[in-house]
Amino acid sequence: MQAIRPKTIISTRTTTTIGIWNVRTMYETWKIEQVATEMRKFNLTILGISESR
Incomplete structure (x- = not known):
């Protein structure tokens, strides 16, 4: 039986920019x-939005 190498989701070759906004x-x-x-404007890849009331 051979070991299976896990696939890389995030590599060092790509830049992921994450932001949050209330x-x-x-x-x-x-x-x-x-x-x-x-x-x-901010070159965001992922944005988390939190809605407050």
Whole structure:
């Protein structure tokens, strides 16, 4: 039986930029566009959004 090498999910060849954003509400449709604009502005790969009320 041979050992199977695990596949690498994140390698050193790629840069992953992660951001978090606390928002009041995402109810309005234009806010989605604002999120996309901010992700491009800061070159984010992953964005976590936390909604607080």
